[in-house]
Amino acid sequence: MLQIDLWKRVLIWLVCVTGLLLALPNAFYTRVEQANDAAIEIVAKGETPERLEIVNQWPSWMPSSLVNLGLDLRGGAHLLAEVKVGDVYAARMDAMWPEVRDVLRPERSTLGTFRRQPGPDDQILLKISKPEGMSRALELVRGLATPVTSLTGAGSMDIEASADGDILTIQLSGAERLASDDRTVRQSLEIVRRRIDEVGTREPTIQRQGVDRILIQVPGIGSASELKKIIGTTAQLTFSPVVSRGSDADANPGVGNKVVPSLDEPGVYFTIESAPVVTGEDLVDAQPAFDQNGRPAVNFRFNTSGARRFGDYTAENIGSPFAIVLDDEVVSAPVIQSHIPGGSGIITGNFTIEESTNLAVLLRAGALPAGLEFLEERTIGPELGQDSIDAGKIATIVAFVAVLVFMMLSYGLFGVFANVALILNIALIFGMLSLIGGTLTLPGIAGIVLTVGMAVDANVLVFERIREELKAGRGPARSIEEGYSKALSAILDANVTTFITAVILFAMGSGPVRGFAITLGLGIMTSVFTAIFVTRVMIIMWFERRRPKTIEV
């Protein structure tokens, strides 16, 4: 009767002590955070006496993981962006067009003349003067197709060609679109991450969400607009041949060309060739610099193949104008003075120093493969976060004390046992949150407060059961034993159902709601553990020492 094996007791106390140790760093939040930051800096930038001193603020043998504070507590910016995956289709088609032209050109005797027709961006429409040759044209174009390289699209080709009368339509196949969307989002994610890293903010969260969305959370940044300036720009840089310069935005550019505005001369439009000579992808470096007149500019360097193409083009086109285009706006359009070998150059324009620095960052990090559309943005000021933390702290302490006093008044010594368990419970929640790197949000604090209220429930169930057994005339030991075993099924059923809702909240929720689900779920686990193991061990240890003839619960 009333026995727990020694190893079980040791295990239970061990779990509690581990939980307390893991939770401890959170009691010294600022100090541990500084120590952790300094430790990272030492690895990244080398050891200095100051950094070492900060690291030593917290003993290295102690656990040092902290609970992450959510944006609503720490302040920062949150952005949900949708990648416009369709952008890529048009670029793919434009890139494909020269290939199509080259493969059809030798067959003019069977096809007659062919010409690209204006149509949707994501298709190539070709008009062929001899419709009899259509089957040959289809055959040739289909020969350009390559198999899709993705698991789901295995076996299908990347482009589809179809004929309608004398019109030949080329577009990406469904499987290729899916594969391309996935690639686009993954690339965008990578680029966004690189750009944010370049700026050097701490602990950003950059996650893919759903099929084509990216969630970006950066703590400590002043506003979401600031963040948008860094990641919102596509930064597609191209070096394109200029066809003409004019002032008409609606001028007919002709097939294969497009009209783009000038960045700093209002009312000036350039007609440029759609297929660029070199793009930003060929850049290996970009640095802010000053031009010969002392104005801010950006120095860049091409990789070998980019340098060769750029060199060849400049050699062949001395005397003609040439446009440096950033996101469909002409930054500058110098006239080629001489052959430019070596593959480096300078972009000049009406930049401020800040703009040239930003542009260099963007060019180094690479261009986004497609534009981003911002669906959701939230900025929480650090003051508001601090206010919430302060209010949450006070509320939690008051709630805690109220429950502790109430439990003691209601159950006496057993109430004290339950209270010790409750304190351990909170420590365990924080310990586990630190361990799994969970995030504490404002609703999460509410979840903890709710757990404080509900954690006593399991103990109450047991204590009420023990009372009933005592009333039924059983001895103290037997009553305690029965109380625990009979209350168990109610405790498990009640907590499993609540746990189910916590899991659903976690799966469907986002941000703060998810934070709430985590603390609620952890709270359920720890409260069941403390109620059926910890208070039990305490009661049994007390009972063994005192051997009371009667007990009062």
Add this chain to the structure above:
Amino acid sequence: MRLKLVPAETSFDFFGKWKLWLGISALMMVVGLASFLYQGLNFGIDFRGGTTIRTESTQAVDVGAYRGAIDTLELGDVSITEVFDPTFEEDQHVAMIRIQAQADGEAISGEVIETIKTTLDTVAPGIKFVSVESVGPKVSGELVQTAVLAVVLAIAAVLIYIWLRFEWQFALGAVAALVHDVVLTIGVFSELQIKFDLAIIAALLTIVGYSLNDTVVVFDRVRENLRKYKKKTLAEVLNLSINETLSRTVMTSVTTLLALISLYVLGGDVIRGFVFAMIWGVIVGTYSSVFVASTILLYLGVKRDWSKPTNTTGNQFANIDA
């Protein structure tokens, strides 16, 4: 001397007026639904898109002046409310500005926010925007769907769990109580026009969990007593079970409410709506586990033969020992 909220021995008759209790519940549900259909919910930007700006200034908030300034920008429907809270400092004056979703499915642009700020600065110099949240209509539509789906899924999961652990009558009783709690909570949010946002959905699900917790404890005792007292009528067994667990029900509700009320008073205005929903839910959930779940169970009746081994699932964890 122990504090006892409920006498050690009670024998209240919970079912003598069961028609009255069910009637009251039904009436309240109808009022809640009618209010929901008639005046709807005061949806936050999570669910209908738009922008909220929380401003802070050292001078008193003049809603009229704020409005006059913002109206010049022609942003459509704008609502401005002053926020009061006992946790604020003396010279901390907070207002919430809500601006309707702008066209084109995107969140509001940074330039617009800057313009609003410079405009407001003319009427309230030194005004700070402590938080700006903007949700495009495209996302808010999806958030509504996910929220509804989450609540429905939670209720369905619970229905299945209780069905497996008890009998289908118990499951129906529990789910009726849950629906009752959810409807009454939505009703009170509609009636008082409290802002209904994503956090409230979290609160709703917690209420579902809490109410269920309560119901399951009562049902667990009912199952046990059905085996113990084979001769008693179902009504007697139910009554006995509720009386036996009454002390625990009240204790747990009181401790939870103690914690929640301190959060309501001291936790700041940002989560006040959320905490209000939970306080309401705890009260309604406690009520419903006795007066709705058990009454429905009584109405549906239950198979009394618990001797078959398949029905003793309630004992399968009883051997767990520390």
